[in-house]
Structure formats: structure tokens, C-alpha cells
Amino acid sequence: MNSDRVRRIDVELGSRRYPIRIGAGLLADDDWPALIRGRHVLVLSDANVAPLYLARVQARLTGRVVAVRVLPAGEREKTLARFTEALSDLAALKASRDATVIALGGGVIGDLSGFVAACWMRGIAFVQLPTTLLAMVDSSVGGKTAVDLPEGKNLVGAFHQPAAVIADTDTLATLPERELCAGLAEVVKYGALGDAGFFAWLEEHAEALLARDTAALGEAIERSCRHKAAIVARDETERGERALLNLGHSFGHALETADAYGGLLHGEAVAIGMVLAARLSARLGLAPAQDGARLASLLARLRLPTALPAGSDPARLLNLMRLDKKNLSGRLRLILWHGLGHAVIVPDVDEAAVLGTLEAAASDSARRAG
Known part of the structure; x- marks a missing residue:
């Protein structure tokens, strides 16, 4: 070899x-x-x-x-x-x-x-x-x-x-295109949560990644693995920093569960979840809305969904999020951000703000469907 x-x-x-x-x-x-x-x-x-x-x-x-x-x-x-x-x-x-x-x-x-x-x-x-x-x-x-x-x-x-x-x-x-794109959602996550420079690299190489360029994919895989390996080495059992790797996952897991694991691929659900996390961050005054727009734009370029599926029930999604593993003492604990490259762990998130974000996203989806 x-x-x-x-x-x-x-x-x-x-x-x-x-x-x-x-x-x-x-x-x-x-x-x-x-x-x-x-x-x-x-x-x-x-x-x-x-x-x-x-x-x-x-x-x-x-x-x-x-x-x-x-x-x-x-x-x-x-x-x-x-x-x-x-x-x-x-x-x-x-x-x-x-x-x-x-x-x-x-x-x-x-x-x-x-x-x-x-x-x-x-x-x-x-x-x-x-x-x-x-x-x-x-x-x-x-x-x-x-x-x-x-x-x-x-x-x-x-x-x-x-x-x-x-x-x-x-x-x-041999990976179907939909599965390839779903994997790219997790690659984008690493740039979004902790490396704005990597995020910019992904913006520059989006088409090469979709075309399965060997060098681009190898670079993306290596950089993603290095990010995760470094965080895991510092926090193996998710007592703190490792939770940042779940950016978008509280929303995403709720979407997967609501559909009985039969509709969205995991990466697709995470893509939507990251967009929702960015919107919630902007609603709470934690991050600029333009960074969320930039995130949604890259995900769309990578052929990933960024909107709630039609017919999503915001109240049910919020209820499912209450069973998320990151929560403590029955209170929502979400991974949000201060903008590209700066994810944060936010305890005791206001459920009304989460529901409002979900309801606004559901209304957007209904308008598109109509």
C-alpha cells in the first residue's frame, strides 16, 4: 500500500x-x-x-x-x-x-x-x-x-x-448522492461550531465536494475528524465541551423521531436543525441573523433541506426535544451559537422562544408549499 x-x-x-x-x-x-x-x-x-x-x-x-x-x-x-x-x-x-x-x-x-x-x-x-x-x-x-x-x-x-x-x-x-449530501451536513457542522476558516473553505469547495473530487473529500474528512478527535480527547463522556458537537441535533433528532425514523436522513435532519438553531440564536439576541443566512445558503448549495417538512407540528417537536439527552433537570439545554465558528452551550432555554422559532419555520414551510 x-x-x-x-x-x-x-x-x-x-x-x-x-x-x-x-x-x-x-x-x-x-x-x-x-x-x-x-x-x-x-x-x-x-x-x-x-x-x-x-x-x-x-x-x-x-x-x-x-x-x-x-x-x-x-x-x-x-x-x-x-x-x-x-x-x-x-x-x-x-x-x-x-x-x-x-x-x-x-x-x-x-x-x-x-x-x-x-x-x-x-x-x-x-x-x-x-x-x-x-x-x-x-x-x-x-x-x-x-x-x-x-x-x-x-x-x-x-x-x-x-x-x-x-x-x-x-x-x-458507490454512495448515493442523497447520502453523500447528508454526510456533508456533518462536515459543515464542524465549521459552523468552531472553525470559521473551515466553513469558508467549504464555501469555496462546495462544487468539488459534490463532484466527489478525491482531494477535496479527503481534506474535508481529515479536517472533520481532527476537529472531533481533539474535542473527544478533552471531553470523552460529554461532561462539557463535547456537547458542542450536537449543534443542530436537538431539533434534528426531534424531526427524525416525529417521522418514526422513516423520512429524513440523519444529516438532512441535522441540516434543518442547524438552521433552526441559528434562527433561535438570532431570536434570543445571541448571534447575527446574517450568519444564519450564510449557513442556510451553504447547506442549500450542498443540496440539503433547510426548511421544516410540510405538516410539521411545532408543539410535538418541542415535546420531543424535552427528552433530549443534553437536557438537565427537565430543562432545555441547547447548542446555539454566537455566529459562525462560535457554538455555545445554553442551559435553561426559554421554551416559548423555541416554540416561536418552530412556529415561524412551520409557517414558512406552509407558504412555500402553498
Whole structure:
């Protein structure tokens, strides 16, 4: 393998560390199988990804006892029922504490695989092989694992860091355009929350990213991962600063839950959520409205939604936001901003202001639909 084309980042957590490797052809050529200590391996994937890449991964696992579970694709599969099935697979393998779970797919597979690994025998290793842009830049890094409930997203989970993240950028060639754009929402998030210079770079390279320019995508993935790795190193279990990575997510998760995880992709919901967070920030006098307009403009250029879906119920969305994991003592705690590159944690946010923002956005959507 030509090491010159591999971008390398180490996530450092005190005495622990793990590598993120970003580059073309890594599923077949990287030495990630050397990270697997024991004989037993469970590979989790989905019906979209497995036909394309599962054989390539299995070919690297010779000499080991391997089980495979291929799930239907989609957020609706990130459930306790699927979690239980994967645990049963490990039991059937007679997997010991040196077993490894491999997540081959996007964020759903990564979140589920990590939670399975966190719980089997109180914690075994897992390796992230992300195949979507969103997973490469966000969900595969940092050790958040979870499944959804009908009442809300990611409500059951654990912090459990991967042994490695191997991002083979060749897999982005087969990614549907909608999924690519959804991943770009999380890339924009890093500029919006803490790096105005990166945000400007994204404005300059939006068309190259949409065209899947190899250099532009590699740069965007690396810079996003470096931002997240630095924050995770300082606040692994989200006691403070790490919450900033949830810019747009309180609104976005409510939108996903309201639609029973069947409509908006996660990145699409986050895009809308960031716009709503920016509007709420302006309403509260925290940030200039023109920065929110600039954010909405970039997201629209990246073919992402910026308006509430038609028919959204503001009161229901607010009620769903009350179950968000960032809240404390039953009061809304949101990630807002002072403008581009300056996200802040705001405790005890006025619910009337949140509802007003949602109602104004719903009215805008109704006018467009009419």
C-alpha cells in the first residue's frame, strides 16, 4: 500500500489511543486485521453495503471464526431487537473476551455494533469500517454507541471507543448522492461550531465536494475528524465541551423521531436543525441573523433541506426535544451559537422562544408549499 495517500489521525484518551486512517483501498490493503486479537469475529453490515464490500472484508479474516449478520438498511433497524440478535450471534460463536465486532456500513451499523461490543462480556473490541461520508466524519469517531426507542433517538447506549476507524474513501464512489449530501451536513457542522476558516473553505469547495473530487473529500474528512478527535480527547463522556458537537441535533433528532425514523436522513435532519438553531440564536439576541443566512445558503448549495417538512407540528417537536439527552433537570439545554465558528452551550432555554422559532419555520414551510 502506498502510505503517501493515507491520512492518519490518532485519537488520544489519556493512556489510550486508537488510529483513524483515511484513504483509498484501505479495506483490501490496510493492516487493520492485525488489530484483531482473538479468533472470534462478528461482522455487522446492511443489505446495501454487504453486496459491495463484505467479501472484501471476509477475505482479510482468514484463520478466524467469523459470523456475519446483514440487516436491512435504515435507521429503523437500530433497535433493541437487532441488538439482541447480534448478542445471540456472539453467543453462538462462543465468543470470548478477546472477540471483535466489525462495523461495515454507515452510522446505523456503527452505532449498533459499538453498543453490542460494549455490552458483550462487559466490553469487547470493535473496529469501524465506515462506508458513508457521515460515518467517516462523525459517527465512527468518538465512541458514542446506541440504539433508538420509539420515544427518541439514541436513548439506550454506552460510551465505548473503537480499536480503529478505517475510512476507505473508495466506498464513497458507490454512495448515493442523497447520502453523500447528508454526510456533508456533518462536515459543515464542524465549521459552523468552531472553525470559521473551515466553513469558508467549504464555501469555496462546495462544487468539488459534490463532484466527489478525491482531494477535496479527503481534506474535508481529515479536517472533520481532527476537529472531533481533539474535542473527544478533552471531553470523552460529554461532561462539557463535547456537547458542542450536537449543534443542530436537538431539533434534528426531534424531526427524525416525529417521522418514526422513516423520512429524513440523519444529516438532512441535522441540516434543518442547524438552521433552526441559528434562527433561535438570532431570536434570543445571541448571534447575527446574517450568519444564519450564510449557513442556510451553504447547506442549500450542498443540496440539503433547510426548511421544516410540510405538516410539521411545532408543539410535538418541542415535546420531543424535552427528552433530549443534553437536557438537565427537565430543562432545555441547547447548542446555539454566537455566529459562525462560535457554538455555545445554553442551559435553561426559554421554551416559548423555541416554540416561536418552530412556529415561524412551520409557517414558512406552509407558504412555500402553498
